[in-house]
Amino acid sequence: MEQSISNGNTPVLPAPPSKQRKAPELHVVERRNWLIHLHYIRQEYDACKSLIQEQLAETNGMCEYALYVQGLIFRNDGQIQESLEVFQSCCILNTKNSDYLKQVGRSLFLLARHKAAIEVYNEALKLEDADWKSYHNQGICYIYLKDLTKAKDCFKKALQINRNEKSFVMLGKIFLQEQDIEMAIDVYRRAIEFSPENPELLTSLGLLYMHMGSYQKAFEHLGTAMTYDPTNFDAILAAGSMMQTHHDYDVALTKYRVAAAAVPESAPLWNNIGMCFFGKKKYVAAISCLKRACYLAPFEWKVLQNLGLVHLTMHQFASAFHFLSAAVSVKPQVAELYMLLAVALAHLSDPENAKQAYEKAMTLDPKDPAIPLNFCVFCYNIGERKAAVKYLTEFELRLKTLRQEQPINFAIDKELLDTAATIGPALHVGDNQTWEKNQPAAAKPSVPPLQTPQQPTTPSTEEIFSPKRQQSFDALSQPSEEAPSGGQQVNAVAKSHSSSE
Numbered sequence: 389m390e391q392s393i394s395n396g397n398t399p400v401l402p403a404p405p406s407k408q409r410k411a412p413e414l415h416v417v418e419r420r421n422w423l424i425h426l427h428y429i430r431q432e433y434d435a436c437k438s439l440i441q442e443q444l445a446e447t448n449g450m451c452e453y454a455l456y457v458q459g460l461i462f463r464n465d466g467q468i469q470e471s472l473e474v475f476q477s478c479c480i481l482n483t484k485n486s487d488y489l490k491q492v493g494r495s496l497f498l499l500a501r502h503k504a505a506i507e508v509y510n511e512a513l514k515l516e517d518a519d520w521k522s523y524h525n526q527g528i529c530y531i532y533l534k535d536l537t538k539a540k541d542c543f544k545k546a547l548q549i550n551r552n553e554k555s556f557v558m559l560g561k562i563f564l565q566e567q568d569i570e571m572a573i574d575v576y577r578r579a580i581e582f583s584p585e586n587p588e589l590l591t592s593l594g595l596l597y598m599h600m601g602s603y604q605k606a607f608e609h610l611g612t613a614m615t616y617d618p619t620n621f622d623a624i625l626a627a628g629s630m631m632q633t634h635h636d637y638d639v640a641l642t643k644y645r646v647a648a649a650a651v652p653e654s655a656p657l658w659n660n661i662g663m664c665f666f667g668k669k670k671y672v673a674a675i676s677c678l679k680r681a682c683y684l685a686p687f688e689w690k691v692l693q694n695l696g697l698v699h700l701t702m703h704q705f706a707s708a709f710h711f712l713s714a715a716v717s718v719k720p721q722v723a724e725l726y727m728l729l730a731v732a733l734a735h736l737s738d739p740e741n742a743k744q745a746y747e748k749a750m751t752l753d754p755k756d757p758a759i760p761l762n763f764c765v766f767c768y769n770i771g772e773r774k775a776a777v778k779y780l781t782e783f784e785l786r787l788k789t790l791r792q793e794q795p796i797n798f799a800i801d802k803e804l805l806d807t808a809a810t811i812g813p814a815l816h817v818g819d820n821q822t823w824e825k826n827q828p829a830a831a832k833p834s835v836p837p838l839q840t841p842q843q844p845t846t847p848s849t850e851e852i853f854s855p856k857r858q859q860s861f862d863a864l865s866q867p868s869e870e871a872p873s874g875g876q877q878v879n880a881v882a883k884s885h886s887s888s889e
Contacts (some may be wrong), residue, residue: 433461489511508528509526524546557592658677658679696732709732713729728764731747733745764776
């Protein structure tokens with residue numbers, strides 16, 4: 389045996405001959421999975437499809453992962469039926485994988501086969517009973533089937549397994565559909581405890597507080613939402629609407645400027661901007677903004693109503709009639725639209741149609757005191773004193789009812805009381821009328837001629853937990869009913885509308 393001596397007695401052995409190592413070969417079924425995954429996550433779908441076809445050709449269609457990714461690509465391309473067939477093939481190759489069943493359920497859901505999707509999710513839960521996503525997806529299917537009770541149960545089970553924002557949001561939407569605002573607020577509170585920095589949850593809770601009239605809490609949550617996301621469109625629009633309610637038009641416009649940079653094609657945004665200019669008595673700018681909102685949403689009745697209101701203010705009665713009649717065509721159930729339409733008709737010297745419009749408004753809304761007072765002034769101006777006394781009495785009865793129903797938060801526009809105090813003595817009705825408890829009668833008992841308002845009305849706010857407007861998101865978009873406050877139009881109440889969605 390050969391030895392070499394180096395530096396004394398230390399032996400140095402010769403280096404062993406080098407051997408070239410080969411990378412281990414993967415099984416033919418899986419050897420391209422890593423490359424398929426790489427192209428898929430890079431969204432290089434053409435290269436991914438080519439690799440999938442090669443892999444499936446080599447394995448005679450037995451590669452699970454290649455089929456799985458192929459199904460995902462089909463679904464991204466809108467080929468839902470093809471993706472369903474591919475995922476079903478995956479389930480045949482591996483009957484113990486719940487992920488394949490969940491993908492089958494997802495494709496069935498997108499094909500609107502909700503009952504079949506629910507059955508598939510049940511099979512997935514048999515394989516993995518602690519899977520919150522299966523319960524969550526089942527709940528969404530039940531919503532489309534209009535079975536809200538089972539949907540709530542599914543979302544509650546999902547939250548018991550894993551507290552997550554999506555299930556909280558959907559559960560809150562169900563309570564909103566059931567008109568259970570307090571439970572919806574409770575759900576969103578718990579969601580915020582779990583995720584306190586989520587601007588969408590904070591905005592939704594703020595909108596619910598606005599709907600309940602808790603404006604302080606609403607403003608706090610909306611402000612917190614804007615702290616975490618200064619460009620949150622829904623929060624900005626809702627906060628700006630609240631500022632309009634308190635006549636802070638300049639501050640509201642500052643907020644809307646930020647929102648306009650993020651979402652410049654929003655009809656509610658331009659509607660609110662227009663009503664800010666209306667509040668600042670810049671009527672030409674208001675009409676310009678409102679017409680832009682009308683261009684973006686030509687069938688939004690509130691925009692049409694506000695356009696009619698601004699034109700009435702500018703004594704452009706024919707234009708006002710045009711927009712108000714369009715609003716009535718879109719939303720014939722709103723009494724206030726008929727009242728404003730009657731005002732425009734009265735100025736256009738059409739008392740017969742104006743009278744019919746007032747009668748329709750009285751029928752649709754038995755509570756609003758502004759309608760009978762407007763009708764009273766109209767009847768007085770055309771010389772029908774008995775009818776005027778009748779509708780003034782109706783105004784007094786409605787005012788008493790409102791006081792009894794809202795003893796604490798009772799509020800009514802001051803000009804309504806002024807008008808009632810003026811026309812009462814002119815009609816020689818009793819001196820001790822309801823309105824005189826808060827507002828003394830005018831010294832000169834004469835009724836002024838019909839006029840358009842000089843002060844804008846306070847804008848109302850509106851809440852998107854629907855599935856619409858909801859809306860929004862697969863979220864709130866929703867939407868929702870309004871609770872507007874009143875001002876006066878031709879000695880009457882006319883309401884301008886702003887949106888918080």
